Amino acid sequence: MTVLERGVRPHLIAGSARGATGPETIDVIDPATGETIATIPAGGPDDADAAVGAARAAAPGWAGRDPAERGELLKASARALRGAVNELAEIQTRENGKPLADSAAGVEAGIGAIEQYAEIGPLHRGAALAGSWNALDTMVPEPRGVAALIVPWNDPVAIACGQIAAALVTGNTAVFKPSERTPLSGARLVELMELPPGVLNLLLGDGRAGQALVEHPDVDIALHTGSVETGRQIAVSCGSVLGRKALLELGGKDALVIDEGVDPAWAAEQAASGAFANAGQVCTSVERIYVHHSLAEAFIEALVGEAQSIAVGNGLDPGTQMGPLVDDRQVEVVHRQVSEAAAAGARVLTGGEPRDAPGSFYPPTVMTEVEGSMAIMREETFGPVAPVQVVSSFDEGLELASATDYGLAASVLTPSQVNAQRACRELQVGTVKINSVWGGAPGGGAEPRGVSGSGFGYGPELLDELTQTKVIHIEPAPPAEGGATDAR
Secondary structure, eight states: TTSSSSBBBOOOETTTEEOOOOOOOOEEOOTTTHHHHHHOOOOHHHHHHHHHHHHHHHHHHHEEEEEEHHHHHHHHHHHHHTTTTTHHHHHHHHOOOOHHHHOOOOOOOOHHHHHHHHHGGGGOOEEEEOTTTOEEEEEEEOSEEEEEEOOOOOSSHHHHHHHHHHHTTOOOOOEEETTSSHHHHHHHHHHHHHTTTTTEOOOOOOOHHHHHHHOOOOOOOOEEEEEEEHHHHHHHHHSSSSSOOEEEEOOOOOEEETTTTSSSHHHHOOOOOOOHGGGSSSSTTTEEEEEEEGGHHHHHHHHHHHHHHHHHHHSTTOOSBBBSSSSSSHHHHHHHHHHHHHHHHOEOOOOOOEEEEEEEOOEEEEEEEEOOTTTTHHSSSSSSEEEEEESSHHHHHHHHHHOSEEEEEEEEEEEHHHHHHHHHHHSSSSSEESSSSSSSOTOOOOOEEETTTOOOOOOHHHHHHEEEEEEEEEOOOOOOOSSSOOOO
């Protein structure tokens, strides 16, 4: 069956379709229309057990392959995916509403991640140690075993590709559970990848399936990109099993600090891009803005203009610049924060009300007169809202930007090299961006801080996280008494 055909999608375990073992199912909804486009099994312990069992059975043979051979198989999978970019992009847009061009860019980025890990994975190496003259001492990286990959809905193909490739190229096998909101692109991704049976297994379902997966005794490492709440549950589950590792990239409340001397129109373009890209549903979206009083009026006026110029609609429409939120639950979260802030004295300058029509749409929203005590400035919003607080100095902006338990990323717009250096040193986040809310060199691996998670979720450093180091000491045995040394 194709991913958009009627009927319940099967899990894909050990290279074969596995039907639902229980009666419960989950509908997959197109957020632009409210239409049910597919149904998946809810998943549960029996399904997780089958998937982990398949991965465990395949692990010795996969780990025993030469790293270069694993890399070649991943390259072949990347070539197969390149022939299906448009198909994967359309499926993803039907699931999460992202504009089609953005979906295609995400798919391309994911394929690029597979190709990069296929190249650098075989180069991942240990170290020789300086021991005694007649001994050999080395540190050798080895796969951890079975990896559980819990992938979010906001950029599902790109994130899945990176995690899958890094896990597999280092010799691990994997069970991949996509979000129940975007399972179809994940299912098609697994179908297209050209890998031996059991090396990559697809487990469908919601949090119940995810919990059964990360709690399975034969899982050795769990990778999760998503909410703080789910990440905490995974951390507890992994922490209850000695030796099981968790890599977590969780929520953020990323700040944008705008210094004096910055062009307000340019700053508004940056802020709008950071706050409204993918309808604000990016882990590193701009969610708090602190602007210097000297340019606040001009900046806010320009930001409102940017927000009002964005074409909102179905992601399949070529003219759409911003699609819907992923579902009505997310609309409720966003609107609750906006409404509570407005009731407490914040001003909504544009947007601020869900669209009274089919689909999970929320308009680009700009707010002022917000305060740090409001949820809109404290809790992750994950929606197209730009709350702006005017500050008296760069010092105040930097101080307020740092007043959070989150530690994912932050951006600063400033003409001052001194202030840029201060921001890089003082902001306690995994990624600091100066004079651009997006961008960065390929291969950069960030480590989130605070409640935003722990461990490297991408970059070459992810290969270190997915392996464990064994120290080996070898020296020759002395010859047997009266015998010759074995020279074999």
